[in-house]
Amino acid sequence: MQKLLSYPLTVLHLLCFFTTLVIFHPIQWVCFNLFGYQAHKKSVDIMQWFLMRCGNVLGTRYTFTNMHKIDTNLPLIIVANHQSLHDIYPITWYMRKHHPKFISKIELGKGIPSVSYNLRHGGAALIDRKNPRQSLPALMKFGEYIEETKRAAVIFPEGTRSKNGAPKPFQTKGLEILLKKIPSALIVPISINNSWKMYRYGKFPMGIGSHITFTVHEPIKLSTFVDKDALLSRIESTIKSGIHL
Numbered sequence: 001m002q003k004l005l006s007y008p009l010t011v012l013h014l015l016c017f018f019t020t021l022v023i024f025h026p027i028q029w030v031c032f033n034l035f036g037y038q039a040h041k042k043s044v045d046i047m048q049w050f051l052m053r054c055g056n057v058l059g060t061r062y063t064f065t066n067m068h069k070i071d072t073n074l075p076l077i078i079v080a081n082h083q084s085l086h087d088i089y090p091i092t093w094y095m096r097k098h099h100p101k102f103i104s105k106i107e108l109g110k111g112i113p114s115v116s117y118n119l120r121h122g123g124a125a126l127i128d129r130k131n132p133r134q135s136l137p138a139l140m141k142f143g144e145y146i147e148e149t150k151r152a153a154v155i156f157p158e159g160t161r162s163k164n165g166a167p168k169p170f171q172t173k174g175l176e177i178l179l180k181k182i183p184s185a186l187i188v189p190i191s192i193n194n195s196w197k198m199y200r201y202g203k204f205p206m207g208i209g210s211h212i213t214f215t216v217h218e219p220i221k222l223s224t225f226v227d228k229d230a231l232l233s234r235i236e237s238t239i240k241s242g243i244h245l
Helices: 003-034 035-056 086-095 115-121 134-149 173-183 195-199 226-239
Strands: 063-068 076-080 099-106 125-127 152-157 186-193 209-218
Touching: 003 035, 003 115, 035 063, 035 086, 076 086, 076 173, 076 226, 086 099, 086 195, 086 209, 099 134, 115 209, 125 134, 134 152, 134 173, 152 173, 173 226, 186 226, 195 209
Parallel strands: 063 209, 076 152, 076 186, 099 125, 099 152
Antiparallel strands: 186 209
């Protein structure tokens, strides 16, 4: 019965979701080209709120738990497990004071209303995973940008999304580059749960009634760690400790 109900709700959700992207595309353009970065960021933040409301059409709830006061004057490296694309806009909304910027596949930089424009102009890193000559310099430049602007880099070290919520081994090369290029960073581990349930039936229909949770763990000051391997191990174990299967 639940799956049957999910068909019309999925159609309505997708209509709302893509309408939001189409509407905000010209809004972003105007904000960026006429008023600059801050106006563009504000438009993107508002779009994230509307995308979450689109999720509500499916009965999706979002809980973001952060018991820590995080300094907005320090660059952040936000590290999280990855379960679906629905991890992205809640992080952008709830961490908006820190200006979160994502590492994305270069293919997403074209063809998607609002999303591609924001990736190209909002400070994200667009990388070609099959081409180290492109991806490594792009990551290094991204890290330097985050260090200079005191904004937040968001990285999903698993590389690909977990289809059942079970965490995959971390691929740490990209994270290691960020650790090197953002020496004054505060590392913020986040555990994400139940985002994968949005695709429990596949791409269509979508799962309904999901309660997606985000748990922010105690931030780690990068400068207090000398042993890189110990730091990477702590980040991974902290995140995985908050994942409930």
